[in-house]
Amino acid sequence: MRNYKRRRENDPGEDGLTSKQEEAGQGGARTSAFDPKLIEPYVVKDPETLAVNVAKAVENLGKAASVWLAPRERGEIVDPLSEPMTELVKTMSKVAEYWMSDPKRTLEAQTHLMAGMFGMWTKTISRFSGDATEEPNLQPLKDKRFADEDWQRNPFFDFLRQAYVILSEWAEKMVTQAEGLDDHTRHKAEFYVRQITAALSPTNFVITNPQLYRETVASHGANLVKGMKMLAEDIAAGGGDLRIRQTDTSKFKVGENMAVTPGKVIAQSEVCEVIQYEAATETVLKRPLLICPPWINKFYILDLNPQKSFIKWCVEQGHTVFVISWVNPDERHADKDWESYIREGIDFALDTVEKATGEKQVNAIGYCVGGTLLAAALALHAQEKNKRIASATFFTTQVDFTHAGDLKVFVDEGQIGSIEDRMKSSGYLDGSKMAAAFNMLRASELIWPYFVNNYLKGQDPMPFDLLYWNSDSTRMAAANHSFYLRNCYLNNNLSQGKMEIAGKTLSLKDVKIPIYNLATREDHIAPAKSVFIGSALFGGPVEYVLSGSGHIAGVVNPPDKLKYQYWTNGPVAGTYEDWAATAKETPGSWWPHWQAWVEKLDNKRVPARKPGGGALNAIADAPGAYVLARV
Structure with missing residues (x-):
């Protein structure tokens, strides 16, 4: 019985969903039929103003790119992005080698993914067709990134969320179930998969994040104008590397309101x-x-x-x-x-x-x-x-x-x-190299929320003494x-x-x-x-x-x-x-x-x-x- 339960937690059932995915509300059985009124906040009402602001945002993005390129063209930064990418590709290729070396294993991996995707796709189609036979369940999800209720209520974003979770779980299993990896390689592969899935979350993009989409429509893109300006400023502050601001640094000064014990x-x-x-x-x-x-x-x-x-x-x-x-x-x-x-x-x-x-x-x-x-x-x-x-x-x-x-x-x-x-x-x-490494350990808390809030929402971070200290690297x-x-x-x-x-x-x-x-x-x-x-x-x-x-x-x-x-x-x-x-x-x-x-x-x-x-x-x-x- 215990072995069956463990298999049911990790393997898809007849509906193509694992029990973990069902409990997380990833099955369409827990969502309501499609309501056309849900698309109202996403309709652009002033396309001309939005177009102007998008153009300004692109201009600011161009400034950010120039700030990033300048020290590299001058030879001041010779630490290419290719180095960590090479390490990632080398590690993940060892995982891929295991699954691709045997046609039976390749089919097994593909089948596992497609079963989950097909079950989720079927239920999403039922929602779009207005099938209201299932009772809705819009309880908050455990993952704080998906706190907005439209991640479940709106079938488009619900589909994106479910697809992301299924793909993330599948990618993690491809590492944990790969045989022949030494402990260090497996550890690296698990870490890199978490970094990749955290970066590719639909919460990190305007078009695929309901809250970002609504705010962009409501502000006619003004959030992106300010966000891209902040991006250019943070690259400049990092001397050509992105230094994501996690707090309002203007509110703190060592010796004045920090480290003041006599x-x-x-x-x-x-x-x-x-x-x-x-x-x-x-x-x-x-x-x-x-x-x-x-x-x-x-x-x-x-x-x-x-x-x-x-x-x-x-x-x-x-x-x-x-x-x-x-x-x-x-x-x-x-x-x-x-x-x-x-x-x-x-x-x-x-x-x-x-x-x-x-x-x-x-x-x-x-x-x-x-x-x-x-x-x-x-x-x-x-x-x-x-x-x-x-x-x-x-x-x-x-x-x-x-x-x-x-x-x-x-x-x-x-x-x-x-x-x-x-x-x-x-x-x-x-010091920025060590700071980046520490932030990567908790990327879903220390990188991507600030990326979204700063550069996509255009919001200034709140003052927080602990994060000021964290940014004061050595x-x-x-x-x-x-x-x-x-x-x-x-x-x-x-x-x-x-x-x-x-x-x-x-x-x-x-x-x-x-x-x-x-x-x-x-x-x-x-x-x-x-x-x-x-x-x-x-x-x-x-x-x-x-x-x-x-x-x-x-x-x-x-x-x-x-x-x-x-x-x-x-x-x-x-x-x-x-x-x-x-x-x-x-x-x-x-x-x-x-x-x-x-x-x-x-x-x-x-x-x-x-x-x-x-x-x-x-x-x-x-x-x-x-x-x-x-x-």
């Missing part, structure tokens, strides 16, 4: 500034707190505004908070590798903390790749008998990259070699980025005890200090299972905590917002699935739970400290100069 820059190296924040309590915890953020984005994700600031909250709990603000590297930093970032970043910050407070030990926090660097530093410190970090907290940090998610799609010897060749000339990887120093890709994503050296830094081979088993390891349930960058597996690699006690939401919102979750939840389940043991199945759920933020964990380690307090103490003078007010450098 503090001072008290030290500076070639790779970082060290910020110490002013105390907000009369007494503070004796052991200072040092935060090591990722260098792929800027540190102020932890200090977006006073309401969301983890840094401000920590200060208010009595921590003396120090934060590493990484430099936005250029050609001068080409040779800065992981050893440089440890010595001139983490170790430099530890020296600064000791000078400013007199304390020889700190509690440390590492976020994402900043946490991976911190873990490597801890393993190196263990061999060097350096005990200055007494406890470590990791936010969404991977030390084992076996299950590293969709970012692994971009990592193989050929692609890394191509990235390294690109970095040789400049000494760094442009460059990656060549040596540092190459080391990261090869040692973590490609070869997984840290987890296997093979990573070499400063002439030493690192082992995480040497790390005996207490660790608080935070994962987020919906993380697409550092999956919760990947973080869980990494927890078992350390040699000391590990508190694994799972937070609701994703890579950012699951971390930046102030207690007073009463959002999400977190799970705990004692020591890390067994599989992630078993741990999660029996974990205890607690509503709200994990921040107080972490604070209790820190204070249980050491809750001694001393009088509040001033930035720099008596040993170091302030260089600048927080957030400093390094964070202000934009790509």
Whole structure:
């Protein structure tokens, strides 16, 4: 019975539709007969004005094309689109080879597709002919892209939607059911299919999106005029590459309404500034707190505004908070590798903390790749008998990259070699490349909705601090980025005890200090299972905590917002699935739970400290100069 149900979910029945498609309202049995009044909003009432505006839109599109072509004609951009397309074609050709190599398999694939299409076509014809024998069911669809009711009510758009869903599901099955693919090729193929189907969704085109069609008719094409103007502006802002605006950037300024927790820059190296924040309590915890953020984005994700600031909250709990603000590297930093970032970043910050407070030990926090660097530093410190970090907290940090998610799609010897060749000339990887990769991981949320709203609807995006931070990308120093890709994503050296830094081979088993390891349930960058597996690699006690939401919102979750939840389940043991199945759920933020964990380690307090103490003078007010450098 179970096998029959599974087949029925994925294989078409007599009507040519799978049970999943029927449940999603993709069968005509759940739609009403055709009502001619439904076409009224789509009738052009002022063709002359529409024609004029379409001409203006085409003119603006021509300007966008000129802005795109200009830097390429000048030789300033030599990164052709052919490179990723070549990778896509090479990957998908391996899938096609499986299905085309055997005539029987080719027929099977065609039959599966045609059965679904024929069933859907038959029911659509019945609707156009006025067959009202079926009861309508216009319940909202789960896919937010098809929220407009005309995706079901209007038979033309209903047909497009159903055809798209059937084709998308068919394309996905062609990958999942193809045999003989290695795991990496299959992963890439699944990723590329999702990118293609997301791009070709009928919601992304004026003629095939009912809401866009109606708005274009109602505004006589004025939306397209403004949209194409915005397209030209965004290509110009990207220096010849499209930089889709996801928020109103005019509403934010770092140091004025973002990253405003009071503090001072008290030290500076070639790779970082060290910020110490002013105390907000009369007494503070004796052991200072040092935060090591990722260098792929800027540190102020932890200090977006006073309401969301983890840094401000920590200060208010009595921590003396120090934060590493990484430099936005250029050609001068080409040779800065992981050893440089440890010595001139983490170790430099530890020296600064000791000078400013007199304390020889700190509690440390590492976020994402900043946490991976911190873990490597801890393993190196263990061999060097350096005990200055007494406890470590990791936010969404991977030390084992076996299950590293969709970012692994971009990592193989050929692609890394191509990235390294690109970095040789400049000494760094442009931040827009990483930003584009991260956006592709969630293209249906971070690319296409903004493409539609900005360029087809002609709407300005709403101000959103998180998306402003997301667009404030940073460059990656060549040596540092190459080391990261090869040692973590490609070869997984840290987890296997093979990573070499400063002439030493690192082992995480040497790390005996207490660790608080935070994962987020919906993380697409550092999956919760990947973080869980990494927890078992350390040699000391590990508190694994799972937070609701994703890579950012699951971390930046102030207690007073009463959002999400977190799970705990004692020591890390067994599989992630078993741990999660029996974990205890607690509503709200994990921040107080972490604070209790820190204070249980050491809750001694001393009088509040001033930035720099008596040993170091302030260089600048927080957030400093390094964070202000934009790509």
